[in-house]
Amino acid sequence: MREASALNQVLWAQARDDLVATVVSLGFPAELGEAAAKHLGSQKAIERMTAYLRYAEPTDANMIVDEMLAIRDEIDAWKEKKASVEANCRYNELLYYGLEDGNEADDD
Numbered sequence: 001m002r003e004a005s006a007l008n009q010v011l012w013a014q015a016r017d018d019l020v021a022t023v024v025s026l027g028f029p030a031e032l033g034e035a036a037a038k039h040l041g042s043q044k045a046i047e048r049m050t051a052y053l054r055y056a057e058p059t060d061a062n063m064i065v066d067e068m069l070a071i072r073d074e075i076d077a078w079k080e081k082k083a084s085v086e087a088n089c090r091y092n093e094l095l096y097y098g099l100e101d102g103n104e105a106d107d108d
Contacts, residue, residue: 008043011043012042012043012046015037015043015046015047015050016033016034016037016046018046018047018050019033019036019037019046019049019050019053020033020034020037021033022050022053022054023036023053023064026053026057026058026059028061028064032061032064036049036064036065036068037049039068039072040068040071040072040075041072041075042075045071045072045075048071049067049068049071052067052071053067
């Protein structure tokens with residue numbers, strides 16, 4: 001378990017460093033890339049942001065921030081939808097199976 005966590009940290013740090021390098025190569029301060037990586041949180045989100053920067057080559061810091069916020073909003077919406085689907089599934093199970101109190105009476 002610790003090995004997986006350590007590997008995830010290394011991969012996240014590599015993705016962050018790649019994002020920061022891409023931001024700097026576009027002429028923006030490294031702090032912008034570091035802040036974006038911190039706000040995005042996950043390795044995949046950081047990689048997605050880096051891909052956007054390489055493709056779009058924005059000339060304004062506001063474009064970078066807008067894309068970062070859009071990515072974060074999509075992630076949050078996905079998490080909310082996932083939680084909603086899970087809650088709906090549990091609710092449907094409750095309707096189908098009913099409540100089980102664990103104190104079933106004997107028939108004798």
